[in-house]
Amino acid sequence: MSKAHNILVVDDELNIRRVLSAMLKRDGYSVRAAADGAAAMAELKLRPFDVVITDLKMPRIGGLALLEHILEHYPDTPVIIITAHGTIDGAVDALKRGAFDFITKPYEQDAIRHAVAKAIRTRALNQATLHAGSATDDKPDSASRGRYGIIGATDRMQAIFNIIDKVASQPSTVLITGESGTGKELIAKALHEYSDRKSAPFIKINCAAIPKDLMESELFGHEKGAFTGADHAKPGRFELAHGGTLFLDEIGEIPMEMQVKLLRALQESEFERVGGIKTVQVSVRLVAATNRNLQEAIEAGAFREDLYYRLNVVPIHLPPLRERSQDVEPLTRHFIQKYNDRLQKNVEDVTPEALQTLCNYHWPGNIRELENVMERMLLFVDSDVIDADDLPADLREKAGDVSAMPIPPIHLPAAADGGLKEAIKETTMRLEREYIIQALAETNQNVTQAAKLLKISRKSLQNKMKEFGLRD
Ligand SMILES: Nc1ncnc2c1ncn2[C@@H]1O[C@H](COP(=O)(O)OP(=O)(O)OP(=O)(O)O)[C@@H](O)[C@H]1O
Ligand SMILES: [Mg+2]
Incomplete structure (x- = not known):
């Protein structure tokens, strides 16, 4: 028989420790319990654990600090967070930092069972891939293929996959940020595809591409005769997305007046079509994306803070490549x-x-x-x-x-004078000078930053600048 897997249960409530331990023992695991983060750290020193299940809020050392500790010292040990709060904020934060999974209280025993089994499976899989090592180097191994058709082998992408797993089926609004081309739309689609709304429509609206005057009617629709050219009534994207997902792309570009209307629609889950009096109610999961820094936009008075908070319930930031x-x-x-x-x-x-x-x-x-x-x-x-x-x-x-690099023109007489050695030395110096000029240009003549870029010390950059006549 294979050795029982070791599980560490960490919770400050004695009752929860007892119930959880009893259940896991019945399932054949070997279980230890600790009353807070500090006690858990002591346990971890004594023996290896296959999974740690921990409460978030505990006296002395809490769940997040324990998570950090485990990530640093026992990076192979998956951590499942149990959170008592109705909101999933803390839990999403924990996932981002590297927790394996989270479970909200009150929990079903089966939810714990599944999470533990999944953690053990994933851990075994990871170890198998690690040990397979270079044998699989010539093929893209499955661990780096990511999920949802989204490639991502880095911890930061894996953390994002975890968030998608957990929030895809939640109604909470997701705000995806990241530079252009980082995959924001791909993530938005994955959130839809992996939710229980996947058979309903995924509707996208690019806020940057729609003229200001048409935005309201695009979002909320209009009645016949609402404005010149409105020959017949038309539903807006909110109505089209009913039951599904509405993806507001480039949300940072949405005009101020529309921000007010959007906020109202989000808060009340209802709106009127342009020129209409009937209130329309829809069930729509909202995902927004932007490559702008919305906090800066708020400071500049271009984006409403209240709308930002309403959108930023689950933030997903895609790091640049x-x-x-x-x-x-x-x-x-x-x-x-x-x-x-x-x-x-x-x-x-x-x-x-x-x-x-x-x-x-x-x-x-x-x-x-x-x-x-x-x-x-x-x-x-x-x-x-x-x-x-x-x-x-x-x-x-x-x-x-x-x-x-383009090779600078060769002056044969000079090369001939000092021979090949001299010629190479001179060419190298000219190249070096070129690099330095470029690095300085890229950093706005900031010597410290340019030195960093060139991976040399500030002092030797200064010396070289003197030598090449780039400063007095
Ligand atoms: N992790 C990934 N794995 C595979 N393909 C990706 C990944 N991320 C992005 N792509 C591909 O890169 C392209 C750009 O992605 P996407 O359109 O989602 O970026 P974006 O963040 O929305 O960009 P923009 O801000 O310019 O709209 C797409 O073709 C997408 O399929
Ligand atoms: Mg995009």
């Missing part, structure tokens, strides 16, 4: 596959050098830009494997790929 460069590899392979299929090509892979360049690049257009690059590569490259040389020159240059 340059902050999750481990995702570049699985994404690259994903797009190779996608465009192999679409373009009937047989590209197998990218070389390690090409991958390195892709990882070094800072991707201002994020995943959309990577996707476009890969599509272009598959269109134009004839070989089976994409090499660094195949990548667009400007991308290689910005990624610091030296071989992509």
Whole structure:
């Protein structure tokens, strides 16, 4: 018989500790209990645990601090959070930090059973993939394929998948933020697809693309004759999304007057069509997205704070691709596959050098830009494997790929004078000077930042600037 899995139950209420422990023991687990975070840390020192279940609010050391401790010292141990609060705010926060799952009180015993079983399965799976190691290196392994057709191997993306799991079926409004091309729309669709609203419509409205005067009628519909050109009555997107999801894209661009009307519709779950007197009631799950910093917009008086709070119930922030460069590899392979299929090509892979360049690049257009690059590569490259040389020159240059740098014109007499050595030295210095000028330009002449960019000390940058006549 296989060894029983060890579970640590942490709760300050004796009764809950007892009930949970008894249930888990009946299920064949070996269970220890602790009354608060500090006691739990002591237990963790004594023996390994397969799963930790902890309450959020406890005296001395609470659930979040315990979670941080476990993430740091026992990163393989999944943590399930139990929260007493009606709101899921604290729990979502815990998921973002890296909790495996959360359960709200009062809970069904089966909910705990499922969460524990899932944690143990996932942990075993992770360990299997870890141990399989390089044997699977040539294939995109399933762990990095992410979920919902969304690629994401990094912890930050995994945390987002956890949030989607937990909130997809909740009615709470989700606000997705992130730079252009980070996958906001993809997440919005996943929230719909994985909710119990999936058979009802997913309706999108791009707030930036709709003229100001038409916005109200687009959202809420209009009655016949409401304005010139309104020949017949028309339902708005809210009505069309009834039972399903309404995705308000580029919510940061919505005009002030509309913000008031939207807020009212959200708070009261009802509205009137333009030119109508009948109140319309709908059940709609709202997901909003923006690449603007709404907090700054609020400070600038361009966005209503009350609307922001109404939208920002479950925040999901998508990090830019340059902050999750481990995702570049699985994404690259994903797009190779996608465009192999679409373009009937047989590209197998990218070389390690090409991958390195892709990882070094800072991707201002994020995943959309990577996707476009890969599509272009598959269109134009004839070989089976994409090499660094195949990548667009400007991308290689910005990624610091030296071989992509234009070679400055060679002055043969100078080279001949001092021989090859001198010529190389001179060329290197000229390149060095070019790099420094560029780094200074990119950082607005900020020496400290430029030094960071060049990965040299501030002092040696200053010396070099002197040497190259870039300062007195
Ligand atoms: N994690 C991912 N895995 C696979 N494909 C992705 C991922 N993220 C984004 N993409 C792809 O990248 C492209 C851009 O994604 P999306 O349109 O969702 O970005 P966005 O954040 O809405 O951008 P914008 O702010 O410009 O509207 C899409 O083709 C999408 O399928
Ligand atoms: Mg978008």
